[in-house]
Amino acid sequence: MLLLYTIGIKIYTLIIWIFSFFSSKAAFFISGRKQIFKQITEKTNISDQNIWFHFASLGEFEQGRPVLEKLKELYPQKKIIITFFSPSGYEIRKNYALADGIFYLPMDSKKNAKRFIEIVNPEIAIFTKYEFWYYYFKELSKNKIPLFVISGIFRKEQIFFKSYGGFYRSILKYVNHFFVQNEESDLLLKSIGLSNTTISGDTRFDRVYENSISPKKLPEIEAFCNNSPVLICGSTWPEDEKRLAELSLKYPNWKFIIAPHEIDGSNIQNIQTLFPQAIKFSEWKSQRSKPQSQVLIIDNIGMLSSLYQYGKLAYIGGGFGAGIHNTLEAAAFGLPVIFGPKYHKFQEAKDLIKIAAAKSISTTEELITAFEYFNQNQSSSAAAKNYVAEKKGATEVILKNINF
Known part of the structure; x- marks a missing residue:
């Protein structure tokens, strides 16, 4: 079995090398x-x-x-x-x-x-x-x-x-x-x-809790939100964005901030096709006179964990693919979360659903229903925030048991 393991790693490396001619991520993997x-x-x-x-x-x-x-x-x-x-x-x-x-x-x-x-x-x-x-x-x-x-x-x-x-x-x-x-x-x-x-x-609870009590302030995002209710859409994929585009048309008084999982040029362009009036963050930030827009597309990596402080509700992507992304960053700020159907490997997602702080959806109609539910039920916000606060403490347990 060890021989198969060793051969498998060599084959994996070869496959990544081949993909490096077409994929920037694979190229980094090899060149790095x-x-x-x-x-x-x-x-x-x-x-x-x-x-x-x-x-x-x-x-x-x-x-x-x-x-x-x-x-x-x-x-x-x-x-x-x-x-x-x-x-x-x-x-x-x-x-x-x-x-x-x-x-x-x-x-x-x-x-x-x-x-x-x-x-x-x-x-x-x-x-x-x-x-x-x-x-x-x-x-x-x-x-x-x-x-x-x-x-x-x-x-x-x-x-x-x-x-x-x-x-x-x-x-x-x-x-x-x-x-x-x-x-x-x-x-x-x-x-x-x-x-x-x-x-x-899970030490993630410690991390997201710490972030929620001292988040990095983002003046440009605050200016975009302009006191409107905001849906933060984190780590989205095309199947998520199609449904969110329909939702945005139904709720023009809401602002939508979309932080896609992939930020390459072609993917950003596809999102702009779905949201024709959207503006990219890089453009918004550079313009002295800020144009009005309902949708902001985050075309960089690293801002998402700080974006949630400006939201009222969160949509977490990945649930129509391999599985949902991080729900806890949003929950720590007291944001109820909505995500696609593939969430069962994630205990925190199941927990949040159980306490009515999250909903899973498969269709646009279900997305609209979930959106309206959380818009009308403010108790879900406190439930999400309390869930994270009650689960923190893993770091302390670990450090007590690691000795030099």
Whole structure:
């Protein structure tokens, strides 16, 4: 099985290389790893007290960020080394101020893992939510470097819990401690003989709560809203935007701010076709005399978490594709949320529906009904906000159990 795993990673790398000729994201994935060990060697010191954080992408970074920042506060002499697997994380956070080194993770192989651990020589390694790399985990264990998984979440349909998942179970055995989000994850790990677990909750609640009490002010957005009720549409995809376009026609007194998941030129152009009167944020910001418009399209990355402070209601994209994006950022500001039908892998979405702070929709008619419901039921706002506040605290639990 190890041979198949190794071959699979090589095939995956080859496929990404082929796609790099057509996709900017794939191109970043490949180019970012060129001379990667030279970069790591130049920016790290083997004699430093290094803490290694690995994140799959931007979402996992924001999830693990409260733990990272608290550790830096408690141990300012220690160095923070961050790796990302995906360009979506690296390209946005490559200049993050609290890190002493930020890199793409070299692809998992025996040689790469050995070389990386030798150069960085971390005191501990912390992985957020998922990504379980055999060679890296084995090399950490071999060097007696503690490995923690924080905000871990497991489901019974994952390969770890199948009769044929022995190899993948062996990867989990290299983890020193799992801090999991819920009881189900805890029981699943114990069912395969892993009792080194703590139910800590999800550090995302800490992150979004902190953001909600001290958000970055955006004067241009405040000027656009101009005291109108605002629907913030976060991480949207074409199937979401089609329905939102119809909704905007029905409610001309509402402002719509659309922050799409993909901001390449062609996608922004497609959104402008759906919303002919819309203005891009880059244009709005640069114009001294602000034109009137119902719809603002955010054509950059990094603003979404601060946008929700200006909204009355949120629509979260992705529910007509692989699954919905982050609902908690909106809920933390007291915004009820609406999303598409594919939400069942997300406990917080199910929880929000249960407390009448969220609704799932499949059609434009259902979107209109949900919109009208939340427009008339102000109690949903308090329910969303209280839900986040009551769930925070995972960071504190984790830090109590990580010792140097």
